[in-house]
Amino acid sequence: MSHPTDVSTLLKWMAADFSNQEQAIENPPFFAHIRVCMRPLPANFLAGACLYLEQAYDFMLGQPYRVRVLHFLPKEDHILLENYKFADQEAVVGAGRDSAKLATLSSAQLEKMPGCDMTVRWSGHSFIGKVVPGKHCLVERKGKMSYLDNEFEITDDKLISYDRGRDLETDELLWGSIAGPFEFVKRQRFDNEVVVS
Incomplete structure (x- = not known):
């Protein structure tokens, strides 16, 4: 049984290479085949636990659109998930599936993403994460600025994710999950690499 600040379980559930291949085959007009690879970083990378994330189209794994x-x-009754990007994304691409490259990453390469933290809460059977409210996590896509309206739910075997961008003024959906959430299953687990100090 888990609890609201159980970082260890959350990490173990998230540490995997996920695929929505089944969903993409069933409904290709609305769902591309996407891979989300999350791999534990060394315990001394930042104070506390960290995962490295690469998200890419399956046919372009070497060119992820999110790193x-x-x-x-852990907070009083939830887990805060801080989001960082890399100053030079090209230099780190591939580390999700290459443990030797992953070991060379340094926190000095990171830039904090303001307004993009997520609050993760225990539901009783899953963890549910949502971007902290306030329209502060800004994303430019196709020349237009939007704010990130992301949420996810994760269990031991499944990741359900809404990946959306909305208009800053009208809240209209500009990109992302139009036909419902992305439904990912695990292709490979990395939970054996999780070390929580």
Whole structure:
């Protein structure tokens, strides 16, 4: 059984290479085949636990459109997930599936993403994460500025994710999950690499 600040379980559930291949095959007009690879970083990377994340189209694994470090901080009744990007993303691409390259990453390469933290709460059977409210996590896409309206739910075997960008003025959906959430299953687990100090 888990609890609201159980970072260890959350890390173990998230540490995997996820795929929504089944969903993409069933409904190709609305869902591309996407891979989300999250791999534990060494215990001394930042104070507390961290995952390295690469998100890419399956046919372009070498060119991920999202590369992040997620920093897990237990709070009183939830877990705060800080989001970081890399100053030079090209220099780190591929580290999710290459443990030798992953070991060379340094926190000095990171830039904090203001307004993009997520609050993760225990539901009784899953963890549910949502971007902290306030329209502060800004994303430019196709020349237009939007704010990130992301949320996810994770269990031991499944990741359900809404990945959306909304208009800053009208809240209209500009990009992302139009036909419902992305539904990912684990292709490979990295939970054996999780070390929580």
